Amino acid sequence: MQFIKEKSFYKTLVALALPIALQDLIKFGLNLMDNVMVGAVSETALSGVSLANQPFFMFSMLCFGLAGGGAVLITQYYGKKDMATVRKVVSMTLSITIAFSVLIGAAVLLFPEFFMRIFTDKEELIPVGVEYLRIVGWTYFLYGISNTLVLVLRSVQVVKVTLLANAMAFVLNVFLNWVLIFGKLGMPALGVRGAAIATLTARFVEFLFLLVYIRFRDKVIGFRFHTLFRFKRALLRDFVRYSTPVVGNEFIWGVGISMISVVLGRLGSDAVAASSIASSVQQVATVIVFGICNAACIIIGREIGAGRVDYAKQCANTCMYLSVGFGFVLALGLFFLRGPIVSLYEIPEATKELSMSFLIVTSLIVFIDSISSIAIVGVMRGGGDTKYSMYVDVLTLWLLSIPLGLIGGLVLHLPALITYILLRIDVPIKAILCYLRMKSGKWVHNVTRGEIPQ
Template sequence: MSILVKEKSFYRTLFPLIAVIALQNVITFVVALADNVMLGMYSETALSGAALVNQIQFLLQMVVGGIGEGMIVMTSRFWGAKDISSIKKTTAIGMLLGIVIAAAMWAAVFFMPGEVLSLFTFEQAVIGEGTQYMQIVCFSYVFFTINSILLASLRSVETVKIGFAVSIISLGVNIFLNYMLIFGNLGAPGLGSRGAAIATLTARIVEMGITCIYAFRIDRKIRLKVRDLLRISKGIFRQYIRVGTPVIVSGAMWGVAMAIQAAILGHMGAAAIAANSIAAAVFEVVTVVAYASASAAAVVIAKTLGEGKKEMVRPYTRTLQVIFLLIGAVTGLLLFLLKDAIVGLYSITPETKRLALEFMTILSVTVVGTAYQMPALTGIVRGGGDTKFVMINDLIFMWGIVLPISAMAAFLWSWSPVLVFICLKADQILKCFVAVIKVNRYRWVKQID
């Protein structure tokens, strides 16, 4: 029995999906990295303030991403069965949920910025810079959500190039406006943190506008109309709640957990905040292929089941696991080799530089586990219809093990930021053992009717 599938159509579907989704994601993360680098050149305090606000943005990304991934589990199967009407109905439900959540988060951070940021740090200078950034950038939440839901719907029918094109344009807009508004170039006022926030908001508006034009005017697969998003099917809604709720909850728990991780490090000083911001931003960029492989795997597995080709699930799963491991090895090596050059771009204190390099060294090891277990569970297992398992697994590891131990290490045992960081990332290796057993038992293939 061969480990790797020899069917060329499998690779012709998988690799273009991974490549384009990865390119789209890398551009999206480079936008955040550009904010980090430019604010780091402007002021370490501004960098730290924006970093805390980005933890809130990350929570929104995880929740909206969960809504999108829950959609993909269903819409990819509908695509395999050529049920376009159900794809439209599922997209309408995802859009409604996403906009409600984005609006609620906007209200919370706009009206209570100081209270929200004080959850992460007691540094008043950092809170002040973060407030300036947050009260502008929060207006991007709804635009970001609409764009993300539409792109998730298009991705489920294997339309991914538009996402890459939109991200490229967004990157250009963001970097150009950062250059103008952070430092006061080309006759513009130097606004620092507020300039970065205006640049991000403008980029989000532009990308949403382009995606809407494509989805409503150009796309010929779904042929979505605005009126389609105003009709909620009770039957599809019940189905989505059953399938999608665990994915949304899992995303929300993960987003909150990352915010708590930032808060734990944030209470260890401004240097730890800045170092974690740098390491996290770089990590997101170099792991885009791993995250793209999860999305691609979910589409491939769900579509295969929608087409009624259940016998192909086992060989596809074996091949995907080999690909995940190779991606992890390459990503870890890349992160390790690039860390010095990237940290050298920042105008930071020697202590922050040392911590950032140590954090990235740790991540270059744990990313191998991330690149295997994350797409195995959130891609293969979710794509097969078992959406509850990942939620339960994250609940046990993150909330039952990692966060309690890390909090005690930081506040009770007074461990160093590096040792606390190791505790925070240990689950990425531990989850691999669970993933190997779960994936290769094949009990995750479920009906979603």
């Protein structure tokens, strides 16, 4: 198995992976800080907000899928140096995302209680989540556009600007959380409502910054807003063909992950809080791995678009072992730091003990998932092999984890920790299937056209 030794490759990888990892660290770190600060209000507040964020999590998976599907085409056309087609794909991706953002955001604002009752039957949690959703629902439209702009700019190797946008949002959100949740600087203590206002304000600033950049400062894509909702038929067919599996993958997988909250939400607020802590910590712990994954997607897509398939395969092999190596180190770090992490939360002792147990399982997941993550997000997506990654991601979750978790938690009434393990049983199976696919080399697909018809 060949590995890349040239320093130029690693310089490019670091130049892409590091800002992306920092972006994800900021994004997930923001979720973690929200959890810690809302958790200081009460366990009920933490659990209610965690469940209220589940519709947004599914929405974010849909947005990530749409933008990720567009990135499959963008990276390869960028490698081919066909910027006119890149602009067309960006326009299609943004147009479709805007439509979904308006529809889903409106649904959440109009029916917040309906969405809360999907995830829990605990009456004390529903009013908390409804209060939060009535404000945060406005962020769906802002996030849909911002997230798409971040991912399409990444696809053409523009990462520093998107990092700056996320950093601004992070600092502003944490500051406003402190002011509005706890009533600092003469402001009233608004609790959960303050957290929602802080999130909305930070999302708006991020949205405005990226909008101004893409219109007035961007020199790579050259996108113009008047091209929105103007589709080229042939390119639209390609977009649907290659992006639909990515959208299906991310959204259906996101719904499946939310089913974990549905199950745990019926086991009690301690299980919800422990799961929320484990999820937030896992996201922060894996930012380096996902930085490598996203950088690999960009590099591999670019090389395949440029016709350098053998080099793209070497990139895949190299990134696989880098991902697994970092995954192992991060898993060890999470395992040994689980105590100090849980101590940050002002929650009952029983919930802390359950959180510690959840984090032991999570540390193992971090390591094993480093295999499937690089394969699905990096190699197969960059190589245009979107259908296989969808089948693996979705079927292992829905045919194994979800049924076992539902039976274990809601039928057999097993302890929360055992139920949580059953709900994550898809992780090792998926890793094996992804590794075999990478070894086969069948993931390479050139998705570009010689000429785009008008």
